[in-house]
Amino acid sequence: MSKKLGANITCPQCAHVFPMQLYRSLWVENPENKALVLNNEINAMTCPKCKFHQRLEFPFLCTNVKRGFALWYEPYPDPQIDKDVADYRKHMGPDSFYAKAPRISDWEAFKRKLLEMEASAPQQAAPVNVSPEMQKKMAGFVTYLEQRNKQKKQGEAIKKFFGKLLGKFQKSREVTESLDALTSLRPKFESDGIYDSLAANKIFTEVRSIIVREKENTVHSISVDKWNPSDLALLLISKSSGNALSCGQYHIYRGTLSGEGQGYRKVFRKSIEELVKSGFITEEEAKADFEQIQENIKGVG
Ligand SMILES: [Zn+2]
Structure with missing residues (x-):
């Protein structure tokens, strides 16, 4: 990306x-x-x-x-x-x-x-900082609790707990925005078909966890690359459904998708169409992406 x-x-x-x-x-x-x-x-x-x-x-x-x-x-x-x-x-x-x-x-x-x-560079980067305001607030709260609990051990435990909480708050703006964007995209992927909704549900669950798990990437895409959160969500949807279609797991035999596989293809197509609408990719790029996926589908199973 x-x-x-x-x-x-x-x-x-x-x-x-x-x-x-x-x-x-x-x-x-x-x-x-x-x-x-x-x-x-x-x-x-x-x-x-x-x-x-x-x-x-x-x-x-x-x-x-x-x-x-x-x-x-x-x-x-x-x-x-x-x-x-x-x-x-x-x-x-x-x-x-x-x-x-x-x-x-x-x-x-x-x-x-x-x-x-x-x-x-270290193998794993140090986490990116939270906004200073949030850090100050959390730090102030920890100090307050520490004073109240003079017993050192208890203080340490609380500090540890809030340290973890602070970790959770890190980069939460970009993650929250992306999760919100994902939620508001869901109705566009609504379908009556049982396999279609099964596929859409699985993809949305997977993308939700990617946005949270790959926090650094989410922050980078939104704050540095200045992507629209909705485009990020759509891109992840297209990647996840594209992967599902290319892995062969949703084929009944080589080149032929199962019912659920066809659901993934609909999700993929929809995400690409939406990315064209938002101007994130061109129609030519969308066409090329779809042809590539069709090729992948043909080759596995
Ligand atoms: Zn020339």
Whole structure:
């Protein structure tokens, strides 16, 4: 999951103008994305007219949410990055890896830094901070209880309990927004068919738990990639139903879906249609996604 922006590119060789999607942020925990950077193929254009090929000097953010590091490629000073960094300081805290991401203008130095940060990053990132207000409130409450319970052991137990509660509150805004969006999408997936509702129920339950379990990803998608919570929910629905269709578990035999499998296909199709309506993907992208799933369905079972 990464963020892309549309732009009109003018070919430096033949002056042909064509639209292109450029990466503004990239998840480098994904090996394919990391390879895009290391092979100089990130934000690389190929002119549809004269086939001229070149990497474009476009600023973008690389993040590895799981391992807690981020870095900017900033070939020329970009005021939007100043704004984004200010945003991260506010929402994720000044010590978060988002706020502290280095900004590197030289392409070769940028690639070296990416490998260096990856090599020295911990295997599991420290959790992103809660809003300072919430932290203060919770901390104040813990102190209050500690004073009241002078017996040290009791105090410790309570501190532990509220520490856990504090953990639960972490990143809750993005998670809550995404869960709310998921709930309001449910009626769109309503169906009379028993297998269809079975499939929809299973997918919604799975997506609900993914949003909560993969908190860091939820926070990142909403606060950093600035996705609409409803788009995130739809994307997860399409991924979950797509996985179900491609695993062969819902086939009666090779290439042929069971009743429940057909329910998953409806859920998948609906989620893709909704993503087109919201403008998150184009009709061409939706068509390609659906064809890919049809191919996967044919190949398994
Ligand atoms: Zn050209």
